[in-house]
Amino acid sequence: MSTRPHVLIVEDNKTLRRLLEYRLGKVYDVAVAENGQRALEAVEVRTPDLIVSDIMMPIMDGFALLAALRSDPATQTVPFIFLTAKSDDLSRQKGLKKGIDDYLTKPFDVDRLISRIGQIVQRSQLYQSKLNAKIGRDFSDRLLPKEMPVEDGYRTVFFSRPKEDGGGDLFDWTRGEDGSYLFTVGDIMGKGLQAKFYAFSFLSYIRSTIHAMLRETVSPARLMQRVNEMLIQDAVLEETFASLLLIRWEPGNNRIVFSNAGHCRPILVTPDGPGLVEHSDLILGLDPYTQYEDRSLDIPPDSALLCYTDGLNEQVARSGAMMGEAGVALAAQSALGAQQPVHALLSWLLQRSQDPQFEDDVLVFWLQRFGAAGIGARAA
Structure with missing residues (x-):
């Protein structure tokens, strides 16, 4: 299995979904889903290192997807970026309160998105590494x-x-x-x-x-x-x-x-x-x-x-x-x-x-x- 970070893209617009899959795929292992329900199915197969999701989607929107992930202990810490045409402060504040890591509005710069993903994944991996070390030391003390x-x-x-x-x-x-x-x-x-x-x-x-x-x-x-x-x-x-x-x-x-x-x-x-x-x-x-x-x-x-x-x-x-x-x-x-x-x-x-x-x-x-x-x- 590849050692590259795994990114899940959730986007109902086929053209944008394929563009993101192509551009992000040069740097990360990428999976795609057309709505929140399909995204949950993809997460069951492989937990991503980060999710990039639209808000407005049929069947299950981005907020419902985020709520489902945060309610599951196995996925509640997965980094999450909202990518949407909604630019009003109400949607932005709602996303931040729900625990997203970033919020980018369309149209957006793909290079900036790639850079932001890299920063968030690196921060998450560093945190996990420190947490693992702490848990490991605690186990060692008990052993x-x-x-x-x-x-x-x-x-x-x-x-x-x-x-x-x-x-x-x-x-x-x-x-x-x-x-x-x-x-x-x-x-x-x-x-x-x-x-x-x-x-x-x-x-x-x-x-x-x-x-x-x-x-x-x-x-x-x-x-x-x-x-x-x-x-x-x-x-x-x-x-x-x-x-x-x-x-x-x-x-x-x-x-x-x-x-x-x-x-x-x-x-x-x-x-x-x-x-x-x-x-x-x-x-x-x-x-x-x-x-x-x-x-x-x-x-x-x-x-x-x-x-x-x-x-x-x-x-x-x-x-x-x-x-x-x-x-x-x-x-x-x-x-x-x-x-x-x-x-x-x-x-x-x-x-x-x-x-x-x-x-x-x-x-x-x-x-x-x-x-x-x-x-x-x-x-x-």
Whole structure:
């Protein structure tokens, strides 16, 4: 589909309608309608970025069309220009009170009309961009925790940087009655506000599921099974696919138990080198009969577990290839002894990237165990 703004012309005069279609069509994607009723039908097919409409038309006039659009939440903000032979102040004032963006009288200069359309569309797009960014930031605040667990002998670090209005990365944690912690790391397939909305809804499901089931099970695999069933059964989220990593951390036993539904594989970084935590099952939302498994892993002294979303491994290196798991593992190894390990990790990757910034959302969870000598929990 074209990226040019879409303009709908509503005019009952065939000659003028064809003239406007021809002239505006050099700059915009144009659709035409001969009256307000036909215009509403065209809007149902594709919502325009702006409407240019006559006032005096048969069947449905311009004021009736404007009223119908403003009464529908889906179209009430579409910019609207009246183009009419009526030049009296009464019609002009009535149009302005109804919320039109401009009012041009016939005869008119087509070049001026084209210029005015461009100004109004640009203003509308700027407003929408700022609104999307604000909504995206609000969703991000709701998707991400304000603080992290504190346990002797460990450091927990979380970092997130959405790209523009953000996508569907999510992270959450809760503490169980037995002193263990359950971490949720996920990624909704998609970009922008739609993915952010689904991530917010999805995280709500996960939270409610975990809180409801923690009294009967602490198994990440059983929790994953239930989340998968709910995701497939829910009408709102039935077309949503997500990767998810559920980790139960037992600081007293220096152990984690995890279940992975197609998410980026964690990396265990030890003094001897990094290693992938291999196991992964099918992503959520595809098959209601998928069986998920619990796997356990000990965290050795002076080691760290790195969990992340695909903004890291899909970052393009100077060679033109993606960093991949191997690149992220090398970055994690270089960060193990750093005072600010996540900062060191990201800096290592960017220094070797084509782009000086990350091309996608970035989310990192770093769980580090200090050595037996005891360094104490250091600041992130």
